[in-house]
Amino acid sequence: MSKIITRRQFLTYTAAGIGVTALTCAGMGAFATHRPVDIQYRKLAANRNPANPVALVTYASKAGSTMEIAQAIALELENRSFTVDICPIQQVNSLEGYSQIIMGSAIRMGSPLPEVNRFIEEHCSEFQKIPLACFAVHLQHDGEDEASRKARVAYLDPIRNQLQITHEAYFTGVYDPAKVTPIERLMGKMVKTPVGDFRDWAAIKGWAQSIFSNSPAARIEMESVAL
Ligand SMILES: Cc1cc2nc3c(=O)[nH]c(=O)nc-3n(C[C@H](O)[C@H](O)[C@H](O)COP(=O)(O)O)c2cc1C
16 A cells, blocks of 8 residues: 655654665764774794793783784794793783793773783792783873872782782883774864874883893893803
8 A cells, every 4th residue: 555655754764764864874984984903912032942941922902002012022932042922911821831921002091902911810839830921002102200200100009909910111112092082082182192103212122121031031042152
């Protein structure tokens, strides 16, 4: 049975259709600009040397800059006498067999990402026996004055309060508005987050070397040179 609609009904449906289309496009636009980063488990050491100590480099990253810093640290350690596994924090099952852990997190809303806390809770007893180096990736409080230093050191308090940290570092990261959600972009504008890549690769590599120089891997390397 055909149904004739009135002019008023036609106009109402048309307006509703335009509204839904506009909302859908806006939603898809938001998705298009918030591309989730493909963070994959990567074992650097395909051919393990059983004589080498094994380090785990693990990270919590939202937009990818912390992951890339973790990769640089892992490569630096692997260039020395470490065998290195690198893995996003959510995918680490066990700490067994590691003689050094390097754990890094992006800082959001003044804290490491929530998966860091879950990871510590899950593996708390295993952590006790393994030296732990931690790094935070942030953008605020990067000055050399005492107030800035205090504020950034506080970023690792949630970890420091639960575990002993042997080495720590604070690296300035990246802010790319195209890699955050529309709400986060708005917040970034409100707090005037600087846009750009502020990573200091020399400082990152230097820190990785400082971990190495106090490690069992360094002793092995020195012994092999002495032979
Ligand atoms: C929503 C949001 C909140 C942030 N909060 C902080 C913060 O509280 N303190 C800070 O120093 N940096 C903050 N940042 C900057 C990030 O720490 C920085 O962009 C970092 O490089 C992100 O790491 P990722 O790329 O691994 O996610 C924030 C960034 C975003 C997008």
